[in-house]
Amino acid sequence: MKTEPRAAATGKDGLSESELLGLYREMLLIRRFEEKTAEMYQMAKIGGFCHLNIGEEAAIVGTISALRAADYVYSNYREHGHALAKGVEARAVMAELYGKETGTSKGRGGSMHLFSAEHRFHGGYAIVGEALPIAVGTGYAIVYQDKPEVVMSIFGDGATNIGAFHESLNVAKLWKLPIVFVCINNQYGMGTAVSRASAVSEIWKKACAYDMTGERVDGMDVLAVRAVTDRLVSQARERREPSLLECVTYRYKGHSMSDPDTYRQKEEIKEWQGRDAILSLGNHLKQLKLAGDQDLERIDQEVTAEVEEAVKFAEESPEPDPRQLYRYVYADEEAG
């Protein structure tokens, strides 16, 4: 087990030019998607609770981009960007936020319950820590069927204080399951700072209780996140050695759209925004002469157009049929 946090990666980190541009594009897509989501929420086009990923893009894209299409992701309720990064179409995610029949969960789930079997995005769960044991079960199914797949279980810092987290790490190690546990440490469980909720503020250290690989990475540096995740995914796939990765990051917005955000200092938010992962990678690409301002501007226009198209699709999509209220309660009634 590593006992020290890894330093941020520098240079190209073995990624190709198109991969680097891909990371940039994906992060910017999430940023623009979430900005538009906030806008549509304020216009009351989106209901319920709505938790945004703005600020966490490097942690999300750096981890999920290390997976293959057949690998599984289990997530929590702050998961719009997680679904996008796993390949779920922006239009299907936006349509779900709108509660439309064309959404990822046919309008039955909403912001906190995105899902796509096709993309092996195995869902957003809104009970803190609940999805970790479920991710473990999928890990067991992979071993049971001797498949080469990996499970990534993504959760927040708050989830590491609940029993399910500890039960999950324990059996993942005990049964040698191919799981990467990813903690997106955005510093606050709702309004409670990590240091006020967890006896151990450096969450990666919790892995040592289970003799598991624990890593901490700068979650504002997508290349550093990607490099360490590549390694952890490999050890899961090749040696069925699970791990816990802590990505230290920050959400620029409140816990949810209804959070007045009175528990954080403006300076603190500014400080983190000063280390913005998308700007950093953009500068990095320019320094490496892999992209110029115009190229980055073009990417921005493309993802903005994708988000606009997603909104248009969601707006124009049909509502679920009230006669189908009971559909999907039981699997047998599929045809009904």
Add this chain to the structure above:
Amino acid sequence: MPVLNIREALNQALREEMIRDEKVFLLGEDIGLYDGSFKVTRGLYKEFGERRVLDTPIAEEIIVGTAIGAAMAGLRPVAEMMTVNFILVAIDQVVNAAAHIHYMFGGGVKVPLVIRAPGGGGHQLGAQHSHSHENWFAHVPGLKVVAPGTPADAKGMLKAAIRDDNPVMFIENEGTYGVKGDVPEGEHLVPLDRNEIKREGDDLTICAYSRMLVVAMDAARDLEADGISAEVVDMRALRPLDMGPALESVRKTGRVITVEEGWRSFGVGAEIASRIYEEAFDDLDAPVARLGSAEVPTPYNKRLEKITFPGKADVVVTARALLGRN
């Protein structure tokens, strides 16, 4: 037809389904090397190995969560809870996850799993090992809940539950594992949504399930000797709740007793009575009588415990009272 007890019938069902379908596996506390707390899984670890008979830590939430995640990836897990009391530790996984996943993800994934859990008391195990919670689960859309009371139904319903594409709560009873009866060999399936008249009679209807079915059948024999003809309806299918046979019986007898081992308040009897009032009010000659456990945490003391749970005598006395025979 071979005579087996319920423990043997359950074991046979598990074994046959594991042979039939490689995707079926078992997990739970001490179900493998130890052969099971109540020996329902006896011999299966030896026959199928630790991959398919998975011993887990004593950690119910991870057991149920593991079953859900395995089911979502195509397997057919059968999780054993040592007693139904322990599943309360994992109630989030059962209700918020297993029951809701298919719906909240728009039908995108199925959760075909079985949770076997014995409930019931009578063994001086006190307040944390003796309760019945089937009504908690029968309250929840998305779950199927069954509670068989004969060896043939135990086998047939467990096989059907394992083949079902939904999460099924399979409620057993510690007090019935030794109950004997005829059990068809091989392919024997009992639908999860069909209740059945187990004993015909004309004077009154007794609705019961699981161990209380055994109690009701005993009581009906005693009443027969007393010139009272009781019809016994097995309410083994709790969710979806098949009211057909009970309503048919009520229309004939006009008098009903419900018997459950758990507390009456907000219980299975309350639901059955309610449905009878809605569907067959005009056929009733008396209010529905409900029997259940005394509303106390089950006491340890043998004498106190004995008067806590409903027994044959309670059913007989209630039946006589309903018919004005006391």
